[in-house]
Amino acid sequence: xxxxxxxxxxxGAPLGRALLYALMIAIAVAxxxxxxxxxxSSLKTPAEAMQTPPVWIPATPSLDAYGxxxxxINAGRSFVNSAIIAGVTxxxxxxxxxxxxxxxxxxxxRGRDALFAITxxxxxxxxxxTLIPLYRMIGSIGLSASLAGVILPNxxxxxxxxxxxxxxxxxxxxxxxxxxxxxxxxxRIVFTIVAPAVAPALAxxxxxxxxxxWNSYLWPLTVLQGNSDQYPIVISLSRLLSYNxxxxxxxxxxxxxxxxxxxxxxxxxxxxxxxxxxxTASGMGGQ
Amino acid sequence: MASRLRRDPIDWPKHRAxxxxxxxxxxxxCLFVVYPLATxxxxxxxxxxxxxxxxxxxxxxxxxxxxxxxxxRLSGAFLHNVFWFCGIMVxxxxxxxxxxxxxxxxxxxxAFLQSVFFxxxxxxxxxxxxxxxxxxxxxxxxxxVLHNLGLIQGRLTILGNSSWALWxxxxxxAWNWMGLPVLIFTAGxxxxxxxxxxxxxxxxxxxxRILWSIALPQLIPAISxxxxxxxxxxxxxxxxxxxxxxxxxxxxxxxxxxxxxFYRLAFGAEGAxxxxxxxxxxxxxxxxxxxxxxxxxxxxxxxxxxTVRLS
Numbered sequence: 001x002x003x004x005x006x007x008x009x010x011x012g013a014p015l016g017r018a019l020l021y022a023l024m025i026a027i028a029v030a031x032x033x034x035x036x037x038x039x040x041s042s043l044k045t046p047a048e049a050m051q052t053p054p055v056w057i058p059a060t061p062s063l064d065a066y067g068x069x070x071x072x073i074n075a076g077r078s079f080v081n082s083a084i085i086a087g088v089t090x091x092x093x094x095x096x097x098x099x100x101x102x103x104x105x106x107x108x109x110r111g112r113d114a115l116f117a118i119t120x121x122x123x124x125x126x127x128x129x130t131l132i133p134l135y136r137m138i139g140s141i142g143l144s145a146s147l148a149g150v151i152l153p154n155x156x157x158x159x160x161x162x163x164x165x166x167x168x169x170x171x172x173x174x175x176x177x178x179x180x181x182x183x184x185x186x187x188r189i190v191f192t193i194v195a196p197a198v199a200p201a202l203a204x205x206x207x208x209x210x211x212x213x214w215n216s217y218l219w220p221l222t223v224l225q226g227n228s229d230q231y232p233i234v235i236s237l238s239r240l241l242s243y244n245x246x247x248x249x250x251x252x253x254x255x256x257x258x259x260x261x262x263x264x265x266x267x268x269x270x271x272x273x274x275x276x277x278x279x280t281a282s283g284m285g286g287q
Numbered sequence: 288m289a290s291r292l293r294r295d296p297i298d299w300p301k302h303r304a305x306x307x308x309x310x311x312x313x314x315x316x317c318l319f320v321v322y323p324l325a326t327x328x329x330x331x332x333x334x335x336x337x338x339x340x341x342x343x344x345x346x347x348x349x350x351x352x353x354x355x356x357x358x359x360r361l362s363g364a365f366l367h368n369v370f371w372f373c374g375i376m377v378x379x380x381x382x383x384x385x386x387x388x389x390x391x392x393x394x395x396x397x398a399f400l401q402s403v404f405f406x407x408x409x410x411x412x413x414x415x416x417x418x419x420x421x422x423x424x425x426x427x428x429x430x431x432v433l434h435n436l437g438l439i440q441g442r443l444t445i446l447g448n449s450s451w452a453l454w455x456x457x458x459x460x461a462w463n464w465m466g467l468p469v470l471i472f473t474a475g476x477x478x479x480x481x482x483x484x485x486x487x488x489x490x491x492x493x494x495x496r497i498l499w500s501i502a503l504p505q506l507i508p509a510i511s512x513x514x515x516x517x518x519x520x521x522x523x524x525x526x527x528x529x530x531x532x533x534x535x536x537x538x539x540x541x542x543x544x545x546x547x548x549f550y551r552l553a554f555g556a557e558g559a560x561x562x563x564x565x566x567x568x569x570x571x572x573x574x575x576x577x578x579x580x581x582x583x584x585x586x587x588x589x590x591x592x593x594t595v596r597l598s
Contacts, residue, residue, distance in 0.1 A: 024389055028403045031465065035406065037428060038418055052426040100312035107305035115309065122320055124519045124583055128546050129572040132553055132565065133323035133330070136338065153319035156312040186304040215411035217526050222554075234411045238530060241417050250421055257414045264409040272402060280474040 042066070042255035049251035065255035072252065073236040074228075075259060082232035083263070085150055086214040092155035093209045094202055100156075101164025102190050106176065116165070123158040127219065135222055145227040150220045154213065160205050166282065167201040168194055204278035207271040211264045233260045328576070331569035338565065348570035357567065363540055364548045367453055371544070372521040374457035375464075380513050382461070383468025384506075388498050390469065391476045401473065405466025412463075416530030419459045420446070446531065449541035456527055456542055463527075464520075468513055475509035476502060511590030515583055522579055525550065545575055 041049055043061040069075060103109070104116050134153055135144075143149030171194055179189050195202065217234055224230050231239070237256050331348055334341040352361055386404065390397045407415070422429050423446055430443035445451040479502060487501045503510075525546040528536055534550055536543030552568035 020389060020392070024386075024393065024400065027386065028400050031407070031462065032403050034418055034422060034462070037422065038414075041421075053431045054426075054428050096312040096315065099308040103305040103308035107302070107308075109302050109305040109309075112305075115313065118321065119316070121580070122324065124515075124579060125320065125324065126519075126523045126546070126572070126575055126579060128523065128525065128549055129327050129576045130320060130323035132338075132568065132572075133326040134319060137319070137323060153315070156315035156319075158316070158320075161312055186308075190308070211409050215409075215413075217411065217413055218529075218550075234413045237417065238413045241413075241420075241530075253417055253421070257417060260414060261410060265406070268406070268409045272405070276401070276470060276474070279470055280477070 038254050038261075039258055041250055042258045044251045046249055046251055049249065049254075065249075065251040066259065069240075069252045069256040069259070073233075073240050073256060075233065075236065075256065077229065078231055078233040078236040079259075081147060081230055082214055082234070082260075084147055085216075085220065085232055086210050086263075088151050089154045089213045090206055090209040092151070093157045093160045094206060096156040097160030097164040097205065098168075098195060098198075098202065099190060100161045101166075101168045102194055104161065104165040105169040106171075106173070119158045119161050123162060131218070131222060138223055143223075145224055145230065147230055149223045150230075154219075157209065160209065163201060163205055163278075163282070164198065167198040167278075171197045200274040201278050201281075203271045203274035207267055207275050210267055214264050324576075327569055328573050331566070331573040333566060335565035335569075337563065344566065348566040349574070351567055352570055352574070360540065360543065360548050361545075361571070364536075364543045364545045367536070367542065368522050368524065368544050370453060371457055371460070371524060372518060374454065375461055375517050375521055376514070378458060379461035379465055380468045380510075380517060383465055383513075384472050384498075386465070387469045387472030387476060388494075388502070390473055392494065397473070401466070401469060404469045407463050408466050410463065412526030413530050415459060415463050416527055419455075420531055423455065447538055449538045452532060452538060453542045456531060459531070460524070460527055467516075471509050471513060472506060475506045479505050507590055507594045511587065511594070514590070515586050518582060518586060519579060522546075522575065545571065549575070 040057060042065050043063070044055065044058040045060070045062060045064070048055045048058055104112060138144050138149040138153070143152065175193060175197070176189055179193050184193070214232075215234060217238070220232055221235055221238075224235070228236075228239070233256075237253070237260060240253060240256060330340060332344060332346070334344040334347070351357060390400055410418075421427060423443065424430075425442045425444060427443070430439070433439045433443065445455050483501060483505075484497060487497050492501070523546060524544045528534075528542050528544055528547050529550075532538075532542045534547055535556060536547050549568055549571050552564050552571060555563050
């Protein structure tokens with residue numbers, strides 16, 4: 001931490017410092033610009049959106065595009081579908097990861113190390129490799145073209161188990177023993193002692209899982225083929241794009257995109273600090 | 288940890304609880320990851336008709352991957368993945384290291400700028416693709432800006448240009464995930480002892496020298512995580528290509544990747560619905576799985592040996 005101020009203000013060449021500052025701001029603007037443009041475009045009238053050269057700031061900002069795109073792709077329904085997919089999957093991952101992480105780090109049982117090794121070995125498995133058999137399995141248990149079929153295979157996640165094992169290992173055994181002496185059941189210990197102790201890591205995992213599954217594309221597209229009632233917002237948007245790729249109504253697409261970004265963005269704003277803390281503590285950056 | 292476990296013999300009630308706790312994850316994982324993986328690997332040795340497995344084919348599917356008509360597609364896609372990896376290592380990770388270092392040198396506004404860099408990562412690849420298609424369209428915003436700066440003349444058609452399109456996608460991908468290296472490197476830099484920097488500065492080392500000789504060797508764990516993640520992600524690249532350039536990797540397969548090729552083999556190309564070759568697809572999947580596993584282990588070993596241990 002002390003290293004933060006290795007160049008205290010006033011030291012070094014003033015020109016260099018000013019240049020550094022200007023550079024940082026320029027980079028930040030470049031990083032943020034496409035997003036600002038997305039929101040600005042969503043507020044344009046169709047004529048403004050199609051105008052060349054492009055108009056930067058809409059003359060009379062209007063929310064018309066939001067209403068139109070909502071009707072066009074049935075955004076309400078898509079939103080509910082996305083919320084169900086991301087919400088249920090995230091909850092499932094949190095529960096299965098916490099329970100398995102607890103068992104892997106605090107119990108000794110036969111086959112533990114072998115099981116954990118399998119989990120690690122398949123952690124980086126390309127999802128595409130299992131796509132075809134998985135698609136057939138979902139079909140054979142009668143879940144094709146349904147939200148349940150999208151959700152079910154993702155309820156456990158190797159990365160989540162790995163992360164939870166690492167963080168639960170840091171919970172002092174004395175804490176667990178004390179709870180056992182008080183007569184708490186193992187189940188109760190997991191959810192009332194261990195869970196609060198690893199809350200930052202759970203929050204980070206929740207953010208990661210929710211964003212990933214809110215945004216996921218290939219798997220829902222494969223399972224839901226054709227059943228547009230069950231499409232999550234991301235797939236509805238991609239349909240909108242592919243139907244009229246040449247003459248897209250920019251403001252409509254951008255309004256839809258802005259809407260679709262909101263839930264993961266809000267979650268990001270609230271849980272970001274836990275994410276940063278977990279990355280720092282996980283040793284990804286250094287010991 | 289090992290010594291604690293040895294003192295603590297298997298306790299049956301606890302053992303039963305352990306099984307109970309692992310069970311939900313285990314059942315889902317075996318059913319929906321391990322079993323499909325096994326079927327997929329197994330199936331790559333069989334002849335297929337549509338979605339039906341026929342007779343044993345030995346290594347025939349694998350052999351077919353390496354001859355015409357598959358070989359030009361396979362080698363092209365592989366090369367694009369390699370380029371993509373190299374591009375991301377430079378455009379995203381090396382640049383991310385420099386940004387993280389600049390943020391680290393400044394003491395104010397770090398958290399805010401970190402969020403700005405990270406924000407695109409919450410976007411779906413579909414939105415990223417749609418957004419950049421619109422930005423890069425002829426007569427679009429990027430063209431206008433470049434015109435006004437006098438950098439280009441005429442139409443901006445880089446997405447339709449087979450020598451440019453791949454690099455445009457790589458740049459968009461780098462923009463999308465820039466926040467990750469910035470976050471990981473900032474975390475790594477903060478864990479280095481302040482005295483180390485102080486000593487180097489007293490010895491008269493400049494900011495660039497400190498980054499290269501002092502910080503970099505200590506950032507090996509961060510570099511290791513990022514290189515491995517980048518490798519895995521680039522070789523799984525699908526969404527961005529699919530959304531921006533279509534499943535063929537337009538123009539003329541110049542942005543085709545191993546996974547888009549896999550997708551065409553398994554689910555058919557645009558305008559060729561129903562023409563699939565599952566055996567070939569599964570063989571490609573098996574090779575991809577082997578490649579990712581072997582290279583990931585090699586990368587982790589490589590960095591493990593080079594990690595500076597201070598304790």
